[in-house]
Amino acid sequence: MQHNPDDLGRPPVTDGAVRRTAFAIIALSTCVTIAAVAILIVPDLRADATRLLTTHPGYSPGMLLDLPADLYSRNVRTVVVIVRQDCLPCEAARPFLARLLSDGARQLGVGTALVNIGSGRESPAALRLRYSAANATRVMLLTARDLPRLKLKAVPTCVIVRRDGRVIDSVESNPNPAQQSTLLRALEGDS
16 A cells, blocks of 8 residues: 555545535525625615624713713703714715704704814804704814714714703714604604
8 A cells, every 4th residue: 555645644535525515605605695685675684784784873872972061951852963074974964964953943942963073164154054954053163183082983973862961862874764763753752
């Protein structure tokens, strides 16, 4: 019997083992493909998958908002919308953000605040105009050096906050229809 230098004492690989391994790989890749297509086609699955893959929001219910109390302490509830200048997701979400600010401004006991993170080139009046915000909307301008102290993870961010600074609800980025409904209900709800 001749010694094979490549033989390390392992049993030889049979055709059956190769077939079983190939079948398992094909079956697994087929399942992954079907799941990916289902997530892309079914909106509810896509929303659930997005929620699973994203990190926890910067502002969770019950958390204390880390912006100055002057923005929210005068009202029972306050809508705080945080945007950034020259931000495509902020522009995409602008119609809903404007509606949220408008609905908030019309409700008794609800305040509105618009926080702009940017270079400060845009005046508070121009920012109010761009987001169709009422004149009573408080505007706060922040710069990039203010960001490290904030829990903010994405812009735009919408936060509904109580007078004591506790978050009722929040959503980051461009909210989908379900998130929009949840925010509007939180805005109208008792706190």
